[in-house]
Amino acid sequence: MRSAKQKHEEHEEHEERRRDERVSSAGATKRGFRSLFCPSCGRRTSDLIEGLCRDCFAARIEIANVVPSKILLKYCRVCDSFFRGGERVSVERAAEDFVTREIMKRLQCEDFRVQVRDIKEMRGSISVVMRVSVVVSGVEKEEEFPLEISLRREVCEVCSRFVGGYYEAIIQLRAEGREPTEDEIRIAREIAFSSLREKDFISKEKHVRRGVDFYVSSSACARRISREIVRYLGGSVSESPKLYGRVEGRNVYRVSFSVRLPPH
Numbered sequence: 380m381r382s383a384k385q386k387h388e389e390h391e392e393h394e395e396r397r398r399d400e401r402v403s404s405a406g407a408t409k410r411g412f413r414s415l416f417c418p419s420c421g422r423r424t425s426d427l428i429e430g431l432c433r434d435c436f437a438a439r440i441e442i443a444n445v446v447p448s449k450i451l452l453k454y455c456r457v458c459d460s461f462f463r464g465g466e467r468v469s470v471e472r473a474a475e476d477f478v479t480r481e482i483m484k485r486l487q488c489e490d491f492r493v494q495v496r497d498i499k500e501m502r503g504s505i506s507v508v509m510r511v512s513v514v515v516s517g518v519e520k521e522e523e524f525p526l527e528i529s530l531r532r533e534v535c536e537v538c539s540r541f542v543g544g545y546y547e548a549i550i551q552l553r554a555e556g557r558e559p560t561e562d563e564i565r566i567a568r569e570i571a572f573s574s575l576r577e578k579d580f581i582s583k584e585k586h587v588r589r590g591v592d593f594y595v596s597s598s599a600c601a602r603r604i605s606r607e608i609v610r611y612l613g614g615s616v617s618e619s620p621k622l623y624g625r626v627e628g629r630n631v632y633r634v635s636f637s638v639r640l641p642p643h
C-alpha cells in the first residue's frame with residue numbers, strides 16, 4: 380500500500396512534469412513559427428532576416444533591375460575623348476560613377492562596391508559589364524550585369540575652337556638684330572607643345588619675315604610658353620593686349636607676346 384505521503388509526492392511529480400511539458404511545448408511552438416523554418420524555401424534555420432533565410436533574403440535583393448541599363452556619353456572623334464558635361468572622362472569612370480549614383484539613390488544598403496569587369500567597343504556604342512555587390516541587413520549580394528553606353532558624336536568645345544582656328548594670344552618669336560635659327564624655332568615649338576594643359580592648344584604656326592608666330596588658345600597659356608622660352612633661350616618678353624571685341628557683355632582681348640631672343 381502506498382502511503383498518503385507517497386501519493387502526495389507522486390502527485391507533485393506528475394504536476395511538475397505537466398508544467399515542464401507545457402513550457403517546452405509552448406517554447407517549441409513559438410520557435411517553430413518564428414525561427415525554425417524559412418517560409419519561402421522551407422529550410423530549417425535559426426538565422427532568419429526579416430522572416431527569410433539568408434539565401435531567400437539575398438535572392439530578393441535586386442541590383443540590375445533597379446539600375447537603368449543605358450547611359451549616354453558625348454564622344455569627340457577629333458581628340459578621341461569621352462565627355463560627361465564639359466568634363467573629359469574615361470568610359471570606366473563614367474560607368475562606375477553612374478552606377479554608384481543610381482545605387483545610392485535607389486537601394487537601401489549599408490555598403491556597396493562597384494567595379495567594371497569588361498568593356499567591349501562596338502559600332503556606335505560600348506558595352507560594359509558591371510560587377511556590383513551590396514550589403515543589405517548584413518547580407519551580401521553580388522550581381523554582374525551589362526550597361527550599354529550610347530555615344531553622342533560631337534566635336535568637343537576645345538576641338539571645335541581648334542578646328543575653327545580660334546586663338547586668344549599670339550607669341551611672336553623674334554631675335555635681336557637677326558632671325559631666330561632653325562634650332563631655336565624647333566626648341567620654342569617643343570616648349571610650346573609641352574606646356575599645353577588640358578584645354579590649351581596651338582591653332583596655327585605662321586612663318587613671317589623676321590621669325591615665327593604661334594597662335595595660342597589662351598593668354599595664360601601663351602604667357603607660360605613665352606616665359607619658358609626666355610628661361611631656356613634667353614632674351615626678354617613683353618605683353619601687349621588689344622581689345623578684340625565684346626562677348627557676353629565683357630571685353631575680350633587678344634594679347635601679343637613679343638619674345639626677343641638675344642643677339643649672337
Ligand SMILES: [Zn+2]
Pocket residue numbers: 417418419420421422431432433434435436
Ligand atoms: Zn529560404
Ligand SMILES: [Zn+2]
Pocket residue numbers: 455456457458459460534535536537538539
Ligand atoms: Zn575633342
